[in-house]
Amino acid sequence: MQVTMTVNGVVASHDVEPRLLLVQYLREVLGLTGTNIGCDTSSCGACTVLVDGESVKSCTVLAVQAEGADVTSIEGLAAGDDLHPVQVAFREQHGLQCGYCTPGMVLAAVSLLAENPQPTEREVREGLEGNLCRCTGYHNIVKAVLSASGQSVAILDTVRPGSTTAPTLSGATTGATEVGS
Numbered sequence: 001m002q003v004t005m006t007v008n009g010v011v012a013s014h015d016v017e018p019r020l021l022l023v024q025y026l027r028e029v030l031g032l033t034g035t036n037i038g039c040d041t042s043s044c045g046a047c048t049v050l051v052d053g054e055s056v057k058s059c060t061v062l063a064v065q066a067e068g069a070d071v072t073s074i075e076g077l078a079a080g081d082d083l084h085p086v087q088v089a090f091r092e093q094h095g096l097q098c099g100y101c102t103p104g105m106v107l108a109a110v111s112l113l114a115e116n117p118q119p120t121e122r123e124v125r126e127g128l129e130g131n132l133c134r135c136t137g138y139h140n141i142v143k144a145v146l147s148a149s150g151q152s153v154a155i156l157d158t159v160r161p162g163s164t165t166a167p168t169l170s171g172a173t174t175g176a177t178e179v180g181s
């Protein structure tokens with residue numbers, strides 16, 4: 001089947017197998033290997049891309065279902081040498097270690113902030129719950145997203161004497177098992 005979509009601002013058109021997944025199209029046909037595959041079963045979010053501005057797990061979508069869509073993968077997020085503000089925040093807040101989850105996590109965060117430009121800590125955690133990270137414990141990822149939204153994250157690194165629970169941003173009610181876990 002013929003499929004045509006815009007990927008990172010460039011029109012792509014190919015004859016593909018109807019069963020080809022969008023993630024396979026990006027990686028194997030277009031060579032955009034920044035989109036990772038972590039599970040192939042819609043669980044991990046490593047394959048997250050933006051489809052018409054919405055975050056989508058690209059292992060759950062057929063390439064032909066993206067017909068006519070505007071797709072952004074991690075390769076298309078920066079403006080030339082200028083990283084996207086969410087990418088800058090992930091770097092500054094050490095929101096990655098091995099980096100495997102990072103392309104999907106960053107794109108999920110971009111979508112989250114487009115819908116909710118000033119999220120609370122809880123809203124960030126809930127918004128990114130479909131994206132798994134095996135390395136960071138999520139704390140610095142949450143900091144990165146909050147930082148990208150223009151909010152101070154200094155309080156998240158302040159632990160009260162005698163407490164095992166890091167304080168949350170104002171209004172957030174995140175429990176001890178979530179913060180710094």
Ligand code: FES
Nearest residue numbers: 038040044045059
């Ligand atoms: S590879 Fe798509 S959700 Fe894990």
Ligand code: FES
Nearest residue numbers: 097098101133135
């Ligand atoms: S940084 Fe390693 S999986 Fe998230």
